[in-house]
Amino acid sequence: MTDIKKGLAGVYVDYTAISKVNPETNSLLYRGYPVQELAATQPFEAVAYLLWHGGLPTDDELAALRATERAHRGLAPEVKAAIDLLPTGAHPMDEIRTAVSVIGATETAGITNVLDAVGTPAENLERSVRLFAALPAIVAYGQRRRRGLDPVEPRDDLDYSANLLWLTFGEEPDPVVVDAVNRSMILYAEHSFNASTFTARVVTSTLSDLYSAVVAAIGALKGPLHGGANEAVLHILNEIGDAANVVPWLDEALGQKRKIMGFGHRVYKRGDSRVPTMKAALDMLIAHYDRPDVAELYETLEREFVSRKGIYPNLDYPSGPAYNLIGFDVLTFTPLFVASRITGWTAHIIEQQSANALIRPLSEYNGPDERHVPGYVADAAALAVADRPEESAG
Ligand SMILES: CC(C)(COP(=O)(O)OP(=O)(O)OC[C@H]1O[C@@H](n2cnc3c(N)ncnc32)[C@H](O)[C@@H]1OP(=O)(O)O)[C@@H](O)C(=O)NCCC(=O)NCCS
Missing domain, CATH: 1.10.230.10 (Cytochrome P450-Terp, domain 2)
Structure with missing residues (x-):
């Protein structure tokens, strides 16, 4: 009898240096640091840097990441237009999935050879930072659209979490609330081979591009057994x-x-x-x-x-x-998870690319025995293929 691991429960499929979940000691480490220590001391931008680069940033490195993040905070016109085409009753996870698709199609436009779409690790790091920067405006736009409110322009003088609140509510954010959002962003950022991250790695393993992997991950996160x-x-x-x-x-x-x-x-x-x-x-x-x-x-x-x-x-x-x-719509909760988890997903996408193997498990067939379509007469070519000793299937 084949030993089926339903839901891949208990199966180790690869190594990762990004995070370690230890249920025995009830601990979660990001690149070796306990997550509760990071949540108590770090801005989310520093944790994003840690997940991508493997170490906490120096002051200069953090300043450089913040400068890039602030430069890419706005809602791109083509993204806004795509969301506006969706019915106002669309679930915001569908809005975000669409928005990331549009960003991907825009950023990879002109790449005609599918082998080039995957990008270099450096390109994918830049793409990751841009998605990280763009997501708060997309999440906030969804909530404001549902409430019939115009979007608010991002503020360059605010850190990531304060800007996210500003974009959503258009009011000066309270430090207590900023702190709570910052902690939640850090706690949601990464959790090893959870369903959405694994989905992103599966898509990446085919040498598809980062945006396709993130879109697939958003779909996985939407489910109520996961992010929903x-x-x-x-x-x-x-x-x-x-x-x-x-x-x-x-x-x-x-x-x-x-x-x-x-x-x-x-x-x-x-x-x-x-x-x-x-x-x-x-x-x-x-x-x-x-x-x-x-x-x-x-x-x-x-x-x-x-x-x-x-x-x-x-x-x-x-x-x-x-x-x-805090005042977020219930429908905005899972999108907030996306805004955070984009850091973990993209770190895993880059890690998967660095030591790739196509992810393709086996299944034990339990359908009907072989049977034949009435009236079918095998031709010589088909018989020749059937006679080959081993044939791989996609
Ligand atoms: C997360 C989750 C899918 C993990 O599930 P899992 O490891 O596959 O375990 P199972 O779903 O097989 O549950 C094992 C048993 O505990 C029960 N159980 C697990 N979580 C439960 C819950 N939240 N409420 C009621 N019963 C629960 C199951 O009904 C099952 O009972 P049974 O053996 O009598 O059939 C599951 O706990 C769940 O559905 N939780 C609610 C959704 C949720 O909060 N998801 C976010 C996860 S971060």
Whole structure:
């Protein structure tokens, strides 16, 4: 019997030097640094640099990255035009997927030999920084469009996270809120071979270009078992409404075998290493907005669910209510994840290119036995092919 690893669970498919998830010690390291130390001390731009280059930037290196990032912050006219063509009811993940496609088509226009589209590592680093710079304006544009608001021009005097808030709300961002967004961006940036990153690596392994890999990754992230969970958490919290409703709601939901979004993880089985840092950021926001009711609902659901199932919250559980308190639309939550994870995805794309092997697993066939189309008469050429000892298939 073939040993099938459904969902590739427990399978090691390659090496990576970008991050290490250790469920035994409940830790997550980016290039060797514990993520909670990075979230407490670094601006997101420095963590992006770390993921791409392998070490934290010097002051000059950080200044250079910031200068490039600030120079590419605007919403390109062709991107705006493409989003405007979509129905206003389009999911923002579809807007972002479209936007990245348009950027890719624009930046690779004129490359007629498919072998050249993949780009050099240096070109792909530049492409990565430009996508990193462009995404906040795209995310913010989606939210403002849904609210019938005009876009806001980016501000050169603000760091990445403050500018993201400015672009979304058009108001001077509060330092507490900037800090919470900065921490969430760092926590969401990278997580080894998760589904969307692996998707990006699969596409890259065919020698396709960085934009195609990112578009595919966005599609994978949209699903509620992956990035879409932060949105789904808010739907659940809204459905429950109040801490007093948790017990009857949970009894019914578990009776119906519903999955409770924001809990459980494929790798972490004793708690997600990122949760305490994001929960601390959520607590800061709860104090800032004076919303003890949010804390009560959050903690009651966590306590009740963990005591019944022994399954712990993942990062989406605290980040959903945090983004909600800040004023992001629920539909904007997964796009914010994209704005962050673009750093991890692109670091993996570049790493995959540096030691590439086409990713092509095997499947065990369990369909009907060979059978024949009525009336078909094999010709000599087909019989000759069938006689070859081994034939590889794409
Ligand atoms: C993330 C997730 C897909 C990991 O799943 P996995 O390792 O493949 O584990 P499974 O989905 O097979 O779950 C194993 C068992 O735990 C249960 N379980 C896991 N997560 C659960 C949840 N959030 N709510 C209720 N039950 C859950 C499953 O129903 C299953 O029970 P069973 O053995 O009685 O059938 C899963 O925990 C989940 O769907 N969580 C909710 C979505 C989410 O928050 N995703 C974001 C991840 S960062």
